Structures are given as C-alpha cells and as structure tokens.
Amino acid sequence: MNKKAIQWLYDELPRLVKNGVLTPDAEERLKAHYGPVEKARPARLAVIIFGIFGALLIGAGIILMLAHNWENMSRPVRTVLSFLPLVLAQCMMVWTLFRCPKSVAWRESSGAMLFLMIGASISLVAQTYNISGDLPRFVLTWSLLGLPIVYLLDAVVPALLYLWGITGWACYLRGEESFNGGYWLLAFLILPQLALWLRSGRYKVQPTLLLWALCVSVTIAAGVTIERVLPGLWIVLYMGLFALMFLSGEFWFRDAEGFWSRPLRHFGAAGVLVLSFIFTFDWPWKEIGWHHWHWDHPANLWWRGIPDAVLGGVVPIAAIVLLVMTIKRKTPLGILFGLAPVIAVIGYSIARPYGKFYSPAAVLFDGYLLVIGLWLLATGIRFNKQGQMNVGLMALTALIIARFFDSDLDFLLRGLVFIALGIAFLVTNIMILRRKRGET
C-alpha cells in the first residue's frame, strides 16, 4: 500500500475519532492493520547527499590540481604525491569500515572519494613519465580497481562510477574499431551486488539508482558493442532490449510507487515509444538485411559476427519469453509494449521487398504507435491516470505531426489539425483534473 496514503490516513484519524466517525478502538485496529510508517528524515538524507557531493567535488578538485603539472617538483616528490591522495582515501575507507560501517553518508562519500583517487593516482604517474595513448586501458584499469569498493563498502556511488567507466571504455574501443564485447562481462560483475540490494529491499534507493544507471549504460553499450556486420540488426536488438526492460519492470517491480522508483518500466516504455516513432519513418528501413551484409567490415574477422548473433538473438528472445508469460497474466499494457520486438522482427523481414518506394515496415509501426497511443489515452482517461493519458496523447500527436509533414496537405488543413490536437490536450487534462477534484 502507498506509504503516502497511509500517512494521510494516520493524519486524518484523530479528526475522524473526534467527529465520531470512528471509535478509538477502530483507530487502534486500523493502525495495527497498516503498521507503522517510517517517516523520511530529511536531515539524514541531506547529510548523505552533501557528503557524496562533497567527496566528488574534492576528488575532482584534487585531480584538476594534479593536472596543473607542477614542473618544479622532482620525480621522487611526484611519486610520493601520486600515492598520497590514494593512501588517504584508502585510510578513509578503512576507517569507515571499522568505525562507522552503518553510516550511509560515510560509506558513500569515502567510496566515491577512493574511486576518484585511484584515477588521480594513475594519471599523475602517467603525467610524470609522459605515458600517453591507451585511454581505454586506463579507464578499464581504473574501473576494475574501483569495483571492489562497491562490495566492501556496500555503496552505490562507486557502482555508478564503475558503470560510467566501463561504458566509456566500450565507447572508446568502438572509436578505435577494437573488440568491446567484454563490456557485458564487466557489467555482469556488478549484478551480485544488485541482487544483494534487491533481496534486502526491492524499492530502496540503492538498487533503484543502480537500475536507472544500468538502463542508461546497457542502452549505450548495446549500440556500441554490436559490430554492425548485419545492417539493421539494431532495430530488433533495441526493441527487444526496451521491451525486456519494460516487462521486467512489470513483472518484478509492480508495487513500486512513483515515477523514479520504477526505472525498468519507465525507461523501457520510453524506449519503445521513441523507437516506434523513429521506425514510422522510411530511413531506418533503408539498405538493411542479409543483402547488405558488411563483408568489408574494417576488422574483417568472421568471429565478430558472433556477438551480434548472440545479442541480436538472446535479447529479443528473452523479451518474447516474458511476453508469453505476460499473455498468461492478461495485462493488456504489458502485452502491448511486449509486442514491440515481434513487430520489429516482422518489420525487419518485410522492410523493403521489391524495392518499394515506402517501406511497409514503416506503415506497420504507424499502426503500432497509433494503437499504443490510443490505448494509453483511453486507459489514462478511464482510470484517472493523467501521466499515462498525456504520454498517449503525445505519442498520437507526434505521429500525426510527422505524417502531416510527410504529406503534401495545405497549410490550412495542417493548422486546423494542430489546433484540434491542442484542444484535445487541454480538454482531456481539464477533464481529469476536475474528476480528481471531484473525488477529493
């Protein structure tokens, strides 16, 4: 049950008893039924947030100061200096572990500090000896040395920094056209900690933050780790990935409250909607499929096709398995979003038969986005979910505007349709607001 709702009920109880609506006995029984509500302690939260920001700022400041290049310092002095911030940060971690292991503020800030100081230390050595070049290797070493901090301190900020590091590493390697499939193994290394956090409380801040970061990281990594030997594979892969996120959110995080505490569901839904919109255009469907296989891939290695086959196969199949489970549960929204990879596969196979001018796949996605938009709009209005209704309206509006600019209709008609859409937005929102006011 919603914590805010229970809190509201508890605040109302004294008045209800006073006015004779409830007996004191009923009040006690209600309280026993719902249990105590743990109030958020803003002061403690502020200490944690400022602690983390303080550590990150100090860490970044030290890195910048070292980057100044103190040329008057001799090599031995520089050597000592390269270790000093690292050793101090390590001492901070040891102190935290043995003196205040329960303090979230200390754990998070000392973890963040140590993570940054590992990078600072290696950078200063690199500067002293004019070591250059291999940026991906540096970022990878840094991230791997920082990973154990996550487990030792049970802290989420180093986990976020680790994800940032390995994502950057994968992107750098893509720039060099080197193999970067190792990202998935590296990302896997953070999952045991995620599992521990999920077990201790699925909706706590730590797993939620990590899930948001994972969604972003995996989305970027999917794009940079596929080798692009088979043009257009990204269409199936990304639709599978976003549907998988959405369905996982629906399956295992259904009871979460609020927008931010449902990263998988909301990130996945946004991904499906944005991609579906993009796929209503003709350009993503150009020159894709087996006929355009990249034999002239720069690396020219046959095994580079394997990660593509695994990624492009496993992710959509996993999404489709979850879709089958969703169908059994009979949740319409899950089925609607879960169908995205199936439609992407169909679209991929009918992308451009016989050199047609306009791809039938784009028309297919026109229909899909229209259905999703209408469904979100209708259910939003029906169940008083203003956010859902607006997302539906936005999907429909985007679709209509895009098709209007594609076609050669005159300005008067276009203007009228825009006005109609604007009115639809206003009217539906006012309607829902009135209904909500009526309920309260």
Next chain:
Amino acid sequence: MSKRNLIVLALCVVVIAQLAVPASLIIKHEMTLQKGEVFLFKTRPVDPVDAFRGRYVWLGLEPASVKVPDVQEWTYKQKVFAVLGRDTNGVAVVQRLEHAKPEGEPSVQVRVGWHNNSANEVSISWPGLDRYYMTEKKAPAAESAYRNRSTRENQTCFVKIRVLNGHAVIEDLLIEGQSISDWLKNQ
C-alpha cells in the same frame, strides 16, 4: 574464517591492488629511464588544429613510414616492433619492422597505418610516445617552439627517448640542444 577476517583480507587485497598499479608503472618507467639506451628522434610538425592546447605538447616522431620488402605482410592497426638504429648524425632510425620483439636489439612497439604499395612503404605511428606534459602556462609556448623547429628548414627539435626491453620512455624534449624547460627559461 569469520566474516570480519574475510573483510580484512578482502580489504588488504583491494588496497594492495590499488597501490600496485601506479607502483608497477613507476618501477617499469624508472627502470627504463635508469638503464635504457638513449635514442634521439627527429620530430615532425603536427597539425596545430589537432593539437590539444595547454597541458601537453603533442609530438610526432620521425620516421613516420618505413620501407618494407612486402607491404602485404603488414595489416592496418597491427601492433609490431620497430628495430632501432642510428644514422651517421646519431639520430634514431628504424632499421626494419618485426612481428615479434627481437632479442638483443633495441626495439619499440609501433602501430602500422596505411600502405604505400608503389613506394613499398608502410606508415607507422608511435603510440605512447606522443605527449610531453608541461604546466598549462608553458605548454603553448613550448608547443609553438616545437612546431617552428620541426620543419624541414629548421630541424633542431629532438625527443630524447630511453629504450629497455622493448619499452620506451620519453626522457626529455630537446630544442637547440637544450632541455625544453631550460630553453624556455633562456628565451
């Protein structure tokens, strides 16, 4: 083993690993600087637009290409070893390219670039030897000094590099026979 002991053990391993990486870098580079053979490399101008401003001077070492018997033997982006020698002026030259580190001869790892089939040449780049760090105030002045003295007409800029067991470390940037920091002081 109790949980506390396990944490202490893990902590020790992590702390040592975190210290070991910079320490090993220092030891490796110090060894080369102390015991490595000195080579003076000619430099070539680098594209001023491409050069990072401020904190370091972007170096381009000569030679940028090497004659080989068969260009097809070398592939793009391949890491190979350049066997070093000296010309009559004592300036470093690349004698030949090898796929594996040659024993008993000074060599540096380089990366193969584009082929020039007609001239039987492959271009090479010198990864890890393209930066010389300086303070943010001095780096722009050093960079322009470097650029003006790395042309065909004015070739008085050299990079002093030490090489030991295939590992190379930049020791100094020399302009008109002086260390760049001394040269800048005298200007």
